Amino acid sequence: MSPPETDIALHLSDVLVQFGKTQLRFDCTIGRGQIVAVTGASGSGKSTLLNVIAGFETPDAGKVEILGENAAGRDPAERPVSVIFQEHNLFAHLDAGTNIGLGIDPALKLGVKEKAKIAAALLRVGLDGFGKRLPPTLSGGERQRVALARALVRRKPILLLDEPFAALDPGLRAGMANLLIDLHRQEGNTILIITHHPDDVRLMADSVLFLDQGRILLHEPAARFLDHTDIPAVARFLGR
Amino acid sequence: MGETTDCKRYKAIMIDRIERRLTLAAGALCLGGIVLFVCLAAGALLAFDEPGSAGDGALFDAYVFDAYVWRVARFTLLQASLSTILSILLAIPVARALARQPAFPGRVWIIRLMALPLGLPALVAALGLIGIWGRQGVLNTALVAIGLDQPVSIYGLSGILVAHVFFNMPLAARLMLGGLERIPGEYWLVGANLGMRPVSIFRFIEWPSIRGLLPGIAGLIFMLCATSFTLVLTLGGGPAASTIEVAIYQALRFDFDPPRAIALSLLQISVTSALLIAIRLLTPVADEGHGGGRTVRRFDGRDGFGRVGDWLVIALAVLFLALPLGSVVASGLRSDLVRLASDPVVQRALVTSVVIALVSGLLCVLSAALMIRARQAAFSPRRPLAIHRGLAAGISASSSLVLLVPPVVLGAGWFLLLRPLGDVARFAPLLVILINMLMALPFVYRVLEPAMATHTARTSRLAVSLGLGGWHRLRLIDWPGLCKPLLMALSFACALSLGDLGAVALFGSQDMVTLPWLLYSRMAGYRSTDAAGLALFLGLVCLVLTIAGTPRAGADGQRRKDVTA
Numbered sequence: 001m002s003p004p005e006t007d008i009a010l011h012l013s014d015v016l017v018q019f020g021k022t023q024l025r026f027d028c029t030i031g032r033g034q035i036v037a038v039t040g041a042s043g044s045g046k047s048t049l050l051n052v053i054a055g056f057e058t059p060d061a062g063k064v065e066i067l068g069e070n071a072a073g074r075d076p077a078e079r080p081v082s083v084i085f086q087e088h089n090l091f092a093h094l095d096a097g098t099n100i101g102l103g104i105d106p107a108l109k110l111g112v113k114e115k116a117k118i119a120a121a122l123l124r125v126g127l128d129g130f131g132k133r134l135p136p137t138l139s140g141g142e143r144q145r146v147a148l149a150r151a152l153v154r155r156k157p158i159l160l161l162d163e164p165f166a167a168l169d170p171g172l173r174a175g176m177a178n179l180l181i182d183l184h185r186q187e188g189n190t191i192l193i194i195t196h197h198p199d200d201v202r203l204m205a206d207s208v209l210f211l212d213q214g215r216i217l218l219h220e221p222a223a224r225f226l227d228h229t230d231i232p233a234v235a236r237f238l239g240r
Numbered sequence: 241m242g243e244t245t246d247c248k249r250y251k252a253i254m255i256d257r258i259e260r261r262l263t264l265a266a267g268a269l270c271l272g273g274i275v276l277f278v279c280l281a282a283g284a285l286l287a288f289d290e291p292g293s294a295g296d297g298a299l300f301d302a303y304v305f306d307a308y309v310w311r312v313a314r315f316t317l318l319q320a321s322l323s324t325i326l327s328i329l330l331a332i333p334v335a336r337a338l339a340r341q342p343a344f345p346g347r348v349w350i351i352r353l354m355a356l357p358l359g360l361p362a363l364v365a366a367l368g369l370i371g372i373w374g375r376q377g378v379l380n381t382a383l384v385a386i387g388l389d390q391p392v393s394i395y396g397l398s399g400i401l402v403a404h405v406f407f408n409m410p411l412a413a414r415l416m417l418g419g420l421e422r423i424p425g426e427y428w429l430v431g432a433n434l435g436m437r438p439v440s441i442f443r444f445i446e447w448p449s450i451r452g453l454l455p456g457i458a459g460l461i462f463m464l465c466a467t468s469f470t471l472v473l474t475l476g477g478g479p480a481a482s483t484i485e486v487a488i489y490q491a492l493r494f495d496f497d498p499p500r501a502i503a504l505s506l507l508q509i510s511v512t513s514a515l516l517i518a519i520r521l522l523t524p525v526a527d528e529g530h531g532g533g534r535t536v537r538r539f540d541g542r543d544g545f546g547r548v549g550d551w552l553v554i555a556l557a558v559l560f561l562a563l564p565l566g567s568v569v570a571s572g573l574r575s576d577l578v579r580l581a582s583d584p585v586v587q588r589a590l591v592t593s594v595v596i597a598l599v600s601g602l603l604c605v606l607s608a609a610l611m612i613r614a615r616q617a618a619f620s621p622r623r624p625l626a627i628h629r630g631l632a633a634g635i636s637a638s639s640s641l642v643l644l645v646p647p648v649v650l651g652a653g654w655f656l657l658l659r660p661l662g663d664v665a666r667f668a669p670l671l672v673i674l675i676n677m678l679m680a681l682p683f684v685y686r687v688l689e690p691a692m693a694t695h696t697a698r699t700s701r702l703a704v705s706l707g708l709g710g711w712h713r714l715r716l717i718d719w720p721g722l723c724k725p726l727l728m729a730l731s732f733a734c735a736l737s738l739g740d741l742g743a744v745a746l747f748g749s750q751d752m753v754t755l756p757w758l759l760y761s762r763m764a765g766y767r768s769t770d771a772a773g774l775a776l777f778l779g780l781v782c783l784v785l786t787i788a789g790t791p792r793a794g795a796d797g798q799r800r801k802d803v804t805a
Contacts, residue, residue, distance in 0.1 A: 056429055056537060076539060077435025088424035093448040102444065106436040154434075 007032050008068065009158055009190040010053060015062035017048055024048050024214035026062070030207075032157075035184060035191045037201045037222065039237060040211030046194045049211065050160045053192070054083050067157065077106075082151040086163045089147035090135040096122070096146045097131030103150035121149035125179065141172040145179070152183065161193040165200070177203050198238050202226060210234060259710060260617045264628065267614020270607040271634050274681070277674060278645050281653025285505045308479075309487075309503055316483040316511070319397060319472075320465040323404035324458050330405060331412035334557045336446060337550035338413070339420035340538055344554065351417070353561055354410035359786025361739025362407075362470035363756050364568060364779040367763065367771060369403055369475070370394055371567030378563065395477030403471040408461045410561060415457050419449045425537065432539035441540050455522035463515050467508075467646045470741045470756075474763065484508045485648045489745055492655055502656075505649045512644050572776025575769040586758065586774070593738055593755040596669065600676040601733035605726055607677075608684045611635045612692050639682035647675050651746040668747035672754075675743040680733035687732060687789070691725035732789030735782045 008029055015026040024045040030036055038046050051057035052064060055076035064071045066079055076083075082103075090099045100118045101110050110118075122130055125145040135143055144164055151159055161180075165173045181204055184191055192209075195201065201208055201222055208225040210218040212233045218225065228234045338347065357365060372378050373394040380392055394402065427445050436444065469485040476482055482490070484504050491501040540546060580586050615635045618628035645653075654671050658664050699721065703713050741756040748757045755778050762771040 054429075054433060056432065056539075075435070076429070076432040081433070083429065083433045085426045085429070088426035089430060091427065091430075091444055091448070094444065102434055102436070102440075106431075106434045106440050108440070108444070 009034070009066070010192075011063075011065040011068075012052070013063050013065075015052060015059045015064060017045075017052060017057060018060050022214060026052065026216055028209060028216050028219055030190065030192070032067075032190055033188050034206045035181075035193065035204050036207050036209055037205035038192055038194045038209045038211065039196065039201065040217075041233070041237070044211040045214045046211055047162055049209075049216075050083070050162055050192060050194065053079075053158075054081050054160055055079050080156045081158045081160060082154050082156040084144070084147045084151060084159070084161045084164050086166045087140075087143075089150075090143055092135045094134075095131065096127070096133050096135065096138070096149075099135070099146060100131075100150045100153055103154040117153050118149075121152045122146075124152060124183070125149045140167050141176060144168070144176060148179070148183070152187075155187075157189050159189050159191045161191065163194050163196070166196070173197070173200070174203070180204065198226065210237070260620065263610070263613050263617045264631065266610045267617070267635060268631055270611050270614075271631065271638055274607070274638055274678065275634075275641070277678070278641055278650065280657060281650045282509070282645060284653040284657035285502045285649070306500070306503070309500070309507065312482050312484055312487045312504065313507055313511075315397075315481060316466055319400050319404070319481075319483065320462050320468075322397075323401055323408065323465040324462045326401060326405050327408040327412050327461050328454065328458060330409045330557075331416055332450060333553045334409070334413040335416035335420060335450070336442070337553040338417055339446070340540060340546070341550050341554070342538065344551075350554065350558055351414065353558065354414055356565065356783065357407045357410055357561065359735060359783045360565075361741075361756060361778055361782050362403075362468075363474065363739070363741055363759055363763075364775045364782070365406060365564060366403060366471055366474040367759075367775045368564030368566075368568040369399070369406060371571055372563045373399070373402055378567070395475060396481045399475035399477065400468075400472055400481060403475055404461075404465050404468065406561070406564065407471075408464060409557075412457050412461060413557070415453055416450050419453045420446060423449050428538045428540075436540075438540050438546055456519070459515065459519035459522050463512070463519065463643075466511060466515060469646075469648055469745075473741070473745070474760070484511065485646060485742070488648050488652050492652055492746060498656055501652050505652050508649050509645060512646065516640055516644060568772070568775050568779055571769075571772035572779075575773035575776075577773050577776075580770060580773045580777075585753070589753045589755050589758040592669075592752060596673055596676065596754060597734040597737040600673040600737045601680065601730045603673070604677040604680045604684050604733045605688070605730045608681060608688050608729070609692070609722075609726065611638070612685070612689055616692070616696055639685050642678045642681050647679055647740070647742040648746065650675050650678065651743055655746055664747060665749040665751060668744075668749065668752045671747055672743045672752070676737035676740055677733075679740065679743075680736045683736065684729040684733050687729045688725055691722065695721045728789045730789075731785045735785035735789060738785070739778065739782045 009032040010028070010030040012026045012028050017024040017026075026045075026049055038049060040046055048057060052059055053066070053071075055071065055074060055078075066081070071079055090096070091102075094102075097115075097118050098108065100121055101108055101114065104110065104114050104117060118131060119128075122128055125148050127142060127145050127149070130138070130142070130146070135146070138146065147164075165176050168176060177200060180191070180193075193200070193204070205222040207219065207221050209216055210225065210233075217231070217233065218228070220228075225234070226238065229238065229240050338344070338351065341347065344350070370377060373392060374380070375394070377394070383392070393399065423445060431441050431445055466483070467485060468483060469489070472481070472483045472486045473489070476486060479490075484507055488501050488504045488508065491497045491504060612635075615632045618624050618632040624632070651671065654667075655664055658667050658671075661667075695718070699717050703717055739756060741760060744752075744754050744757045745760070748754070753761075755774060759771055759774040759778060762768075762774065
């Protein structure tokens with residue numbers, strides 16, 4: 001049994017981020033090993049929430065705790081977090097294997113053991129033998145799989161995904177979601193995923209963070225969220 | 241009702257057809273004139289036969305393998321290579337520092353400062369550089385003051401290199417900055433998330449994007465340095481440091497040795513053509529960085545060492561660029577500007593310069609616009625005739641033709657061609673106007689072409705469907721839509737002509753003195769206070785005209801959006 005405080009992967013209290021006149025406030029606690037869907041209209045602050053956790057954005061006030069430790073003053077690389085964006089996750093001039101290798105050592109000093117790790121990660125995302133391929137020769141879905149493989153070799157307990165499937169067509173989306181669930185089961189990591197699709201919520205999420213105008217409006221189990229038609233903003237999101 | 245509409249449409253189509261033919265004819269005429277002007281000069285060089293000299297074979301034996309000619313050629317390539325390498329090596333840290341510090345105070349102004357040398361007449365810049373790096377300049381005075389008595393020499397190879405770096409380092413840095421700013425923002429975030437150190441960021445993110453631009457940038461700078469005339473003439477300081485262009489000028493103007501001028505001209509044409517082919521084969525030069533635009537979030541260079549290093553690099557670059565400019569302003573203000581302004585020689589030079597600049601600028605813009613329109617007309621049917629396709633190809637190749645034969649070579653050809661007709665100076669105004677017009681043509685073409693393409697795409701079908709044509713379309717649609725780019729192109733062409741020394745140097749005389757020529761004579765005659773005042777004036781006018789003639793980032797982006805929409 002792990003000590004009780006580490007059962008909490010993320011804890012944000014009174015976090016304030018200001019852009020000119022816009023104020024975003026985040027308060028939430030996310031348990032370890034969950035898959036959390038982050039949803040809400042565009043401009044509601046979803047990406048900012050992820051940026052605050054990843055360390056790309058410094059809050060103007062409040063406290064961010066990651067695995068029980070205060071994250072203030074920690075560089076993005078020092079946080080136990082991997083990030084995957086909608087696109088441009090891979091350096092286009094480096095082949096897939098090298099892109100993954102950068103996750104093991106950012107100066108790219110790789111030995112035989114590390115090379116084996118890269119091959120194994122490619123195998124796990126279903127891209128065995130794709131190591132020498134350059135990103136522009138891969139499909140959008142394949143590129144996202146390589147990004148996922150890099151997150152795997154980094155072995156960070158928290159994975160943040162900012163609309164990772166938005167550029168993929170529906171068939172691929174479902175495949176990617178299933179891959180993500182499989183890997184989650186093996187790794188037991190905590191996943192925050194921004195999505196616009198109720199289907200993603202249904203398929204993957206344990207719980208849902210629903211943002212509206214810079215506030216976390218709801219944080220509840222996915223099943224209950226999907227029945228929430230009493231709140232207009234949620235009803236609009238669910239298309240009802 | 242239906243019949244009148246049909247009739248109207250038929251009439252519109254007829255007008256359209258006649259207009260198309262006229263446009264094609266006018267474009268062909270312009271192209272023919274340009275080709276004739278260039279080819280006559282080249283022909284004169286090739287066919288020149290000095291009475292008393294043996295045939296072509298002897299000419300080649302005597303001059304092409306002449307030690308002097310080879311030395312000049314070697315020096316030309318050497319200084320161009322060194323200038324290119326230095327400019328690029330120095331531009332990399334500057335571009336990187338500017339890219340890493342998106343919130344640097346006054347960053348936009350620094351980037352604008354880096355665009356200034358492009359609009360500055362080379363002669364004015366040379367004067368500013370002498371003011372800083374010269375024997376009595378700021379640098380050497382400071383060196384002497386701290387007890388060093390080894391002065392830095394601005395004349396010879398080192399001076400030429402300093403001047404070429406002054407002009408081309410900022411150009412290279414701006415192009416590289418453009419490349420760095422086009423890197424997707426996610427790269428910096430991924431790099432930060434993976435914990436890349438500055439060395440890794442340079443190796444995996446920055447360098448690959450700069451590397452892709454290098455062939456284009458290097459080709460461009462090498463071309464500019466290999467055909468540099470004014471800077472080498474003023475800073476070369478003697479026959480030991482002479483480029484082909486300057487040697488042509490000296491062969492004609494001082495030694496009166498036409499065969500040597502011919503040999504050198506042919507050498508120059510082969511060098512420039514080899515360069516043009518090389519540049520064509522390399523990647524095209526990309527857009528410049530503008531310093532505005534979207535905010536880039538970078539996580540390197542935020543703390544201590546990296547930040548101080550970047551500031552130091554930026555400060556040094558700013559000093560290197562701003563000091564000579566400041567020197568021009570300071571010594572210009574010290575000169576007796578009122579006396580200069582009332583000097584009849586200066587006034588006459590001003591009038592001459594303005595008339596030449598305006599006439600050559602107008603000719604240039606008019607012929608470029610006609611040729612671009614003709615090119616559009618040639619492609620307007622879905623299957624253009626072969627002859628029309630040929631015309632269109634000729635028009636787009638014409639700007640390269642102009643680059644192939646630099647002004648001094650062009651001038652040398654016409655010098656030889658007109659000499660049998662009497663005093664060459666009589667033809668000076670016409671030749672200077674035409675040569676200046678040709679010089680500006682590639683630039684004007686590049687400003688006008690995209691603007692006119694957008695305009696045509698927006699308006700041509702509508703105009704035809706409304707039956708608008710001829711004069712009415714020019715007045716109601718074309719002029720309001722195109723007057724801005726046309727005036728911008730004119731402004732740029734005038735600035736080039738106003739600052740030019742190359743063409744005037746060959747033909748200038750007592751009867752035709754332009755401002756740059758006057759400035760050059762005053763510099764050579766050690767009347768340096770006069771020179772300082774003239775330089776300030778000339779520099780200001782050219783800068784204002786160039787700034788007015790440069791498309792702004794926002795307008796450009798808007799245009800691109802319109803094209804894709």
